[in-house]
């Protein structure tokens with residue numbers, strides 16, 4: 001179990017991937033709760049737009065694939081309670097036409113970026129002797145989805161990475177969590193041409209994540225029913241697994 005975060009006033013949170021979608025909605029929720037918020041992503045103008053009207057926000061724009069930029073960014077933050085890695089890149093990808101160059105970009109942001117941010121956050125947390133690192137993965141990391149081979153693989157890797165970090169860092173007093181949303185209506189999923197069951201808004205997803213930190217759970221997974229399908233399918237024999245996935249996600 002992680003420490004439950006319920007009183008957010010003056011908590012110090014670094015949200016990486018805050019300029020759009022779920023990150024932007026969560027940033028606004030944090031700001032309205034009195035969090036001292038540091039927001040990052042590449043587009044500074046967009047970040048400034050998200051935090052407009054709030055005095056409790058600091059914008060630190062950089063690219064997560066650049067480790068030295070991440071190191072510079074965290075130097076500007078005096079103290080941190082929670083770091084959330086929310087940044088991601090995605091393109092639907094047909095498996096009969098794998099685009100290795102594009103795949104490399106997705107791996108760089110989703111996985112290398114997560115490792116970059118984790119490394120600088122963990123270093124700081126160990127010095128502070130406390131801190132919570134949260135990695136936003138996806139239910140797409142539970143099972144292989146159609147047209148999601150590379151993105152899904154990065155999210156599966158992120159879940160595994162988070163589990164491993166929890167083993168190693170919980171004994172040192174740090175908190176680790178993973179966040180696994182189902183489908184959320186953002187510019188990321190705008191690219192999908194298939195029906196997305198149980199799709200929710202970015203604000204609804206942000207609220208689930210926000211409430212999730214109050215439970216102390218390692219995995220914040222939603223929506224419940226949709227994720228239950230995925231978790232069940234994961235343990236089924238593959239002959240049933242593929243049949244059920246086909247019925248659930250129609251491409």
Ligand SMILES: NC(=O)c1ccc[n+]([C@@H]2O[C@H](COP(=O)([O-])OP(=O)(O)OC[C@H]3O[C@@H](n4cnc5c(N)ncnc54)[C@H](OP(=O)(O)O)[C@@H]3O)[C@@H](O)[C@H]2O)c1
Pocket residue numbers: 016017018019020021022023040041042043044046062063064065085086087088089109113136137138139140180181182183184185186187188189
């Ligand atoms: N939408 C869904 O259905 C869904 C489902 C499950 C999980 N998720 C996960 O939830 C998180 C948020 O997704 P979303 O749908 O809100 O996506 P989004 O609207 O596309 O937002 C992605 C965020 O990542 C930032 N980002 C992308 N590349 C970056 C880079 N190289 N360096 C720094 N920041 C970068 C973007 O900002 P800039 O462009 O300004 O850099 C943006 O703030 C992601 O981790 C995603 O995988 C989403």
